[in-house]
Amino acid sequence: MSGIITAQPLTRESFAPFGEVIDMGGANHYPINNGKCERYHELATAEATGPNARVLISMARGTPYEFPLALSMVERHPFGSQAFIPLSPRPFVVVVCPDGPDGPGTPQAFLTQPGQGINYPRGRWHGVLTPIGQPQDFIIVDRGGDGSNVEEFYFSHPYEIHLPKGAGL
Ligand SMILES: NC(=O)N[C@@H](O)C(=O)O
Numbered sequence: 001m002s003g004i005i006t007a008q009p010l011t012r013e014s015f016a017p018f019g020e021v022i023d024m025g026g027a028n029h030y031p032i033n034n035g036k037c038e039r040y041h042e043l044a045t046a047e048a049t050g051p052n053a054r055v056l057i058s059m060a061r062g063t064p065y066e067f068p069l070a071l072s073m074v075e076r077h078p079f080g081s082q083a084f085i086p087l088s089p090r091p092f093v094v095v096v097c098p099d100g101p102d103g104p105g106t107p108q109a110f111l112t113q114p115g116q117g118i119n120y121p122r123g124r125w126h127g128v129l130t131p132i133g134q135p136q137d138f139i140i141v142d143r144g145g146d147g148s149n150v151e152e153f154y155f156s157h158p159y160e161i162h163l164p165k166g167a168g169l
């Protein structure tokens, strides 16, 4: 199976079957530090399982991709979640797959709003980090520990990921 997939706007609701959106909009927030700071609480949950598991905070400098993008591989992390939080207010493309009978199902692509991040729960099939048009830096929150924490799946025929019309990126 392959085909053309157009990225849809990322919203908490549309992404809910696949993971969490890290975004102040619509979040539970409350003042801290005597009102000098507003905390946007529990936007996502980091999971780290398996031997010597721990939650890691890393950074990544992502190289941009040209679109339409040929999606030939998705990956997942059986021992932990993985969050990508952009450090610049530019959209990026998020690709996820539901679980299928023999591996990932049909991919779904999302275009983030500027500044939105995402958190893939443990075992969620996802594409590589996909900035658009220029390099983009991210914070990564994911799992460290013993054992191999990545599984890759190669599609027999690549999907073609398109940006929505008028994405203007
Ligand atoms: N794109 C993506 O998920 N990459 C990470 O799994 C990683 O740190 O390799």
Ligand code: NI
Pocket: 075, 076, 077, 082, 126
């Ligand atoms: Ni990953």
